[in-house]
Amino acid sequence: MSEPGKERVRLAAVGLGRWGRVMAAAYHNSDVVELRACFTRNPERRARFAEDFSCDAAASLDELLARDDIDGLVVTVPNDQHAPVIEAAAAAGKHVYVEKPVAVEPADIRRIAAAVRDSGITFACGHSARRLAGVREMRRRLDAGEVGSPSLVEAVFSNERGLDLKEGDWRGDPAQCPGGPLTQLGIHQIDNLNYLFGVPRSVMGMGRRGPVAVTNTMVVGALLEFEDVVAYLGADWLTPGAFTIDLYGSKARLRYELDFSWWSNSADTDDHTSLTEVSIASDSADPDARVLAEKRVSLVPRDHLREEVEEFGAAIGGEAEVEVTLDVAMANVAVVLAAARAVEQRRQVEVAEVLAEIS
Amino acid sequence: MSEPGKERVRLAAVGLGRWGRVMAAAYHNSDVVELRACFTRNPERRARFAEDFSCDAAASLDELLARDDIDGLVVTVPNDQHAPVIEAAAAAGKHVYVEKPVAVEPADIRRIAAAVRDSGITFACGHSARRLAGVREMRRRLDAGEVGSPSLVEAVFSNERGLDLKEGDWRGDPAQCPGGPLTQLGIHQIDNLNYLFGVPRSVMGMGRRGPVAVTNTMVVGALLEFEDVVAYLGADWLTPGAFTIDLYGSKARLRYELDFSWWSNSADTDDHTSLTEVSIASDSADPDARVLAEKRVSLVPRDHLREEVEEFGAAIGGEAEVEVTLDVAMANVAVVLAAARAVEQRRQVEVAEVLAEIS
Numbered sequence: 001m002s003e004p005g006k007e008r009v010r011l012a013a014v015g016l017g018r019w020g021r022v023m024a025a026a027y028h029n030s031d032v033v034e035l036r037a038c039f040t041r042n043p044e045r046r047a048r049f050a051e052d053f054s055c056d057a058a059a060s061l062d063e064l065l066a067r068d069d070i071d072g073l074v075v076t077v078p079n080d081q082h083a084p085v086i087e088a089a090a091a092a093g094k095h096v097y098v099e100k101p102v103a104v105e106p107a108d109i110r111r112i113a114a115a116v117r118d119s120g121i122t123f124a125c126g127h128s129a130r131r132l133a134g135v136r137e138m139r140r141r142l143d144a145g146e147v148g149s150p151s152l153v154e155a156v157f158s159n160e161r162g163l164d165l166k167e168g169d170w171r172g173d174p175a176q177c178p179g180g181p182l183t184q185l186g187i188h189q190i191d192n193l194n195y196l197f198g199v200p201r202s203v204m205g206m207g208r209r210g211p212v213a214v215t216n217t218m219v220v221g222a223l224l225e226f227e228d229v230v231a232y233l234g235a236d237w238l239t240p241g242a243f244t245i246d247l248y249g250s251k252a253r254l255r256y257e258l259d260f261s262w263w264s265n266s267a268d269t270d271d272h273t274s275l276t277e278v279s280i281a282s283d284s285a286d287p288d289a290r291v292l293a294e295k296r297v298s299l300v301p302r303d304h305l306r307e308e309v310e311e312f313g314a315a316i317g318g319e320a321e322v323e324v325t326l327d328v329a330m331a332n333v334a335v336v337l338a339a340a341r342a343v344e345q346r347r348q349v350e351v352a353e354v355l356a357e358i359s
Numbered sequence: 360m361s362e363p364g365k366e367r368v369r370l371a372a373v374g375l376g377r378w379g380r381v382m383a384a385a386y387h388n389s390d391v392v393e394l395r396a397c398f399t400r401n402p403e404r405r406a407r408f409a410e411d412f413s414c415d416a417a418a419s420l421d422e423l424l425a426r427d428d429i430d431g432l433v434v435t436v437p438n439d440q441h442a443p444v445i446e447a448a449a450a451a452g453k454h455v456y457v458e459k460p461v462a463v464e465p466a467d468i469r470r471i472a473a474a475v476r477d478s479g480i481t482f483a484c485g486h487s488a489r490r491l492a493g494v495r496e497m498r499r500r501l502d503a504g505e506v507g508s509p510s511l512v513e514a515v516f517s518n519e520r521g522l523d524l525k526e527g528d529w530r531g532d533p534a535q536c537p538g539g540p541l542t543q544l545g546i547h548q549i550d551n552l553n554y555l556f557g558v559p560r561s562v563m564g565m566g567r568r569g570p571v572a573v574t575n576t577m578v579v580g581a582l583l584e585f586e587d588v589v590a591y592l593g594a595d596w597l598t599p600g601a602f603t604i605d606l607y608g609s610k611a612r613l614r615y616e617l618d619f620s621w622w623s624n625s626a627d628t629d630d631h632t633s634l635t636e637v638s639i640a641s642d643s644a645d646p647d648a649r650v651l652a653e654k655r656v657s658l659v660p661r662d663h664l665r666e667e668v669e670e671f672g673a674a675i676g677g678e679a680e681v682e683v684t685l686d687v688a689m690a691n692v693a694v695v696l697a698a699a700r701a702v703e704q705r706r707q708v709e710v711a712e713v714l715a716e717i718s
Contacts (some may be wrong), residue, residue, distance in 0.1 A: 018647075151571060151578045151597040154513070158607055160639065161646050204563045206582045206589045211508060211609075219510045219587040220437055223565045223580045230565045230580040232591050238510040239607035240637050241651055248517055248598035250570075278599050280519065287520050288377075292600055292620055348705055 008034040009313035011097075012070045014061065015077035016040040016049040019099060021263045023074055023126075026305035028053045033313035039064045040077075061085065065092035071316050072096065072122065074309060080176060083115075090119035097312045099126040101187055101336065102329035104178055109330060109358040118325050122310040123323040125329035127191035128266070128304035134256045134275040135192055137299055138247055140164040142196060147249030153196065154232040154246040155189035157181070158259065162210055162218045162237025172214025178237070179207070179215040179340030186235035190335045191324070192245060193224065193231055198332045200224035200231065202350045207343035210238045222339045233339070252279040254297075261301060266305035275299060334358060367393040368672035370456075371429045373420065373444060374436035375399040375408045378458060381623045382433055385664035386589055387412045392672035398423045399436075420444065424451035430675050431455065431481065433668060439535060442467040442474075449478035456671045458485040460546055460695065461688040464560035468689060468717040475685050483671040483681040484688035486550035487625070487663035493634040494551055494616040496658060497606055501555060504607030512555065513591040513605040514548035516540070518619065521569055521577045521596025531573025533561075538566070538594070538699030539576040545594035549694045550683070551604060552583065552590055558690045559590065561709050566702035569597045581698045592698070611638040613656075626667035634658060693717060 011033050013020050020040070028035040037056040040046045050057035058064035064073075065088060072095030075085050082103045087274070088097050096116070102125050103109045116123045129135060141147050161296045162171075162181065170176045177183045193200070202225045210218030218238050224231040236242075243258040262272040274296060281293030314320035336359070338349040370392050372379050379399070387394040396415040399405045409416035415425035420433075423432075424447060431454030434444055441462045448455050455475070461484050462468045475482045488494060500506050521540065529535045536542045554557070561584045569577030577597050583590035595601075602617040614635045621631040633655060640652030673679035693713040701708040 022386055149597070151569065152517070152580065152593055152595045154515070154591075154593060156513070156605075158511070158612070159646075160609070160649075163609060164646065204565065204582065206563065206584055206585075208510070208589055210510065219589055221511065221582045221591050223563065223582060225565055228567075230578055232513075232580050232593065234511055234513060234591065234607075236511045236607050238508070238609050239612050240610075240639050242605075242607070242612060242637070244599075246515075248593075248595050248601070250519070250522060250597050251599075253517070253598050253601060259651060261647070261649065263649065278601070280599050287518075287523065288620075288623065290519075290620065292618060346451070346707055 003339060005343060008032060009160045009315065009316045010034050010036045010039040010069055010071045012039065012064050012073050013049070014064070014073050014075045016045050017076065020076040021049065023076060023309065024049070024053045026266045026303065027309040030306060030310055032310040036309070037064055037067065037070060061088060065089060065094060070094060072312065075099065080108065083111040086112050087115040090121050091117040093119065093121065097124045097126060097309060100329065101183060101333050102291070102326070104176065104183060105331060106358045109333065113326060113330065122312070122315050122322060123165065124308070124315065125324045125326070125327050126222050126308060127188070127329070127332065128308045129188045129192050130195040130259065131302060131304040131307050132273060133270040133299040133302050134273045135195065135245070137275055137297060138245065138256060139196055141254065141349040145248060146252065148251030149348060150229050150247060150249045152230050152248040153193065154192055156234035156242050156244045157185040157189050157281055158234065158236035159185065159241040160239060162212060165212050165214045167213045169214060172216045174216050177216060178337055179220055179327045179343065181235035181237040182183045182220050182336045182339050185237070186220065186233055186339070187336050189233055189245070190332050191351055193233070194328060194332060197226045197229055197231070199353055200226050200335060201340050202348050203335060203338040204348045205339045205342040217340070217343060220339060220343055222342065223337070252277050267303045269304060270299060270301035292301060331355065367391060368675045369393050369395045369428055369430045371396040371398065371423055371432050372408070373398050373423070373432050373434045375404050376435065379435040380408065382664060383408070383412045383626045384667065385662065386668040389612050389665060389669055391669040393629065395672065396423055396426065396429060412710045420447060424448060424453060429453060431671065434458065438463060439467065442470040445471050446474045449474040449480050452478065452480065454481040454675045456483045456485065456668060459550070459688065460542060460692050461537065461685070463542060463692060463695070465717045468692065472689065472718070474687060481671070481675045481681065482685050483667070483674065484683045484685070485667060486549050486683045486688070486691065487667045488547045489554040490661060490663040490666050491617065491632060491664055492629040492658040492661050493632045494554065494604070496634055496656060497604065497613055497615060500613065505611065506606060506613060507610030509588050509606060509608045511589050512552065512608040514552055515593035515601050516544040517595035517598045518544065518600040519598060521571060524571050524573045526572045528573060531575045533575050536575060537696055538579055538702060540594035540596040541579050541695045541698050544596070545579065545592055545698070546695050547692055548592055548604070549691050552592070553687060553691060556588055556590070559585050559694060559710055560698040561707050562694060562701050563707045564698045564701040576699070576702060579698060579702055581701065583694070607676070611636050626662045628663060629658060629660035632658065638704045651715060689717060692716065
């Protein structure tokens with residue numbers, strides 16, 4: 001993708017908060033894409049971004065969209081502004097990469113889907129966790145039969161940020177942040193499960209609130225029903241960070257661990273992960289005589305954020321396919337909404353029921 | 360408990376299969392209890408046991424129960440024979456230690472409960488996992504407030520033994536082994552959860568069968584609702600062994616791991632375990648700047664099986680209280696049965712509903 005002299009795909013950053021800067025740091029010096037312009041409403045903030053990443057600052061979204069030297073946008077505005085920004089981009093023929101979740105309000109999701117489909121733009125949703133080296137290796141081993149038949153998978157994402165929530169924070173509002181940590185944390189693991197096993201059929205869940213100022217759910221345990229495996233998803237906002245995936249197969253089990261405090265340094269994230277395999281090293285007809293062996297799997301580090309934006313750029317140029325499409329992004333949100341509903345209504349919720357509501 | 364010259368409590372082993380021998384190896388040289396006699400139907404097997412552990416072999420259960428130099432029994436007969444053996448022991452005024460599960464058939468549980476309560480014998484059920492050094496230390500830290508407020512706990516027990524099951528094996532029969540690995544594996548973790556958090560209010564679950572010759576459930580994921588925490592229980596019979604407990608608190612999270620292949624060597628089991636604590640080592644108002652630290656907790660090894668039988672002996676002598684009483688044992692079975700029913704009927708099951716049926 002990085003042939004010398006080749007034209008780079010020209011991108012603009014829209015939404016220049018913390019995450020917009022993290023993303024720009026990951027792709028601004030890419031050989032595949034070029035960060036040409038930026039926009040956010042706050043003039044000082046866009047001037048600083050433009051200077052830091054050597055790009056133009058547009059005075060308005062309309063001005064940015066009117067430029068014919070911009071191919072696509074990297075959108076990191078707040079979730080509830082995704083729909084209007086994507087509609088405007090699609091109307092102007094600009095391709096869109098948008099941060100997860102694609103949206104959580106059913107009306108917003110329908111607007112985005114209509115805009116993307118009617119315009120035919122290239123669309124990608126930011127779910128980079130599946131590009132972590134260890135997650136890729138889990139999938140490779142699964143596909144190659146190296147873990148045998150999978151039976152159970154457990155994916156957990158926790159951090160302590162719920163403990164800091166103040167009254168009025170959007171994360172404390174069940175409408176803006178369904179299921180609390182499900183929308184902010186769990187969705188990363190829901191996409192990993194999608195990558196490994198597809199879309200689950202149904203979801204059950206239990207949740208609880210925390211000793212904090214907001215009423216949203218702070219802890220969720222959910223069970224996801226896949227074709228062949230039972231999955232557990234843990235999303236907890238009241239405890240020091242954990243990001244783990246345990247996959248249990250008939251030949252081996254795999255444990256993936258990530259120190260999420262390295263998440264934003266995407267070139268270094270993989271250096272703070274581990275993948276461990278446990279298998280039966282010495283088999284025997286007598287089960288008591290079997291001996292387990294644990295091995296650390298060596299991983300070749302990647303750059304999950306840069307790779308995602310470069311794939312988006314290459315897809316715009318017709319040289320790649322987007323992996324996390326609108327359909328995948330919508331399925332991920334459907335699982336979040338199904339789990340939040342399962343917790344609230346204390347019943348098993350079919351993912352198809354939610355998908356029908358947001359499609 | 361081991362004052363020199365003190366009379367030891369006199370025990371007899373009933374049921375001399377693999378587990379009866381493991382137990383005897385753990386307590387036969389105790390200062391608190393004395394293994395004085397044994398019985399099983401097979402004459403060669405009881406002769407060999409009597410020789411190996413330097414005790415008498417009784418020709419029948421009645422002969423054993425008629426002896427006035429036996430205070431209590433260590434019962435490790437198959438689960439479905441617990442009720443008649445315990446009834447006979449209670450009628451003869453012999454105290455009973457019985458291997459988990461106390462029983463799984465509601466009628467058997469009621470018979471055992473009536474026999475124990477009517478006779479007033481000392482009764483203990485074998486659930487030794489809670490005596491593992493790391494599990495004790497988890498509880499100590501919880502009680503001392505060292506993990507802060509707990510929000511989530513995950514307990515997993517898996518092994519590959521379901522892959523070996525042949526048609527006709529009792530473990531493959533849902534009536535004798537409800538929920539498959541729930542009865543054989545999950546119950547250990549259910550007792551650990553009982554030790555840490557008490558009896559859950561309700562249970563949800565998902566299960567699946569395996570690519571094996573029996574129709575019983577081979578994998579279960581369950582959610583348990585406690586007063587303050589959400590719990591996940593994984594029980595999987597189709598994968599290399601795992602025995603883990605993850606406890607998530609507001610100040611720290613703890614991970615316990617046990618290599619279960621050392622389970623039967625109870626004096627050495629704790630040497631093959633680890634307890635790890637993750638906490639925020641460097642706090643900051645900026646969540647991105649917080650740094651996690653992982654520490655291995657040092658544990659003082661114990662002997663989970665010996666301790667359990669010695670406690671039983673001391674309780675007979677009036678010098679200790681039994682920790683895993685009939686009520687605890689029945690609550691553990693109620694959770695197994697509730698989880699198996701939740702999986703089968705795809706609904707949330709109240710533990711009180713099952714407890715009412717078996718009481």
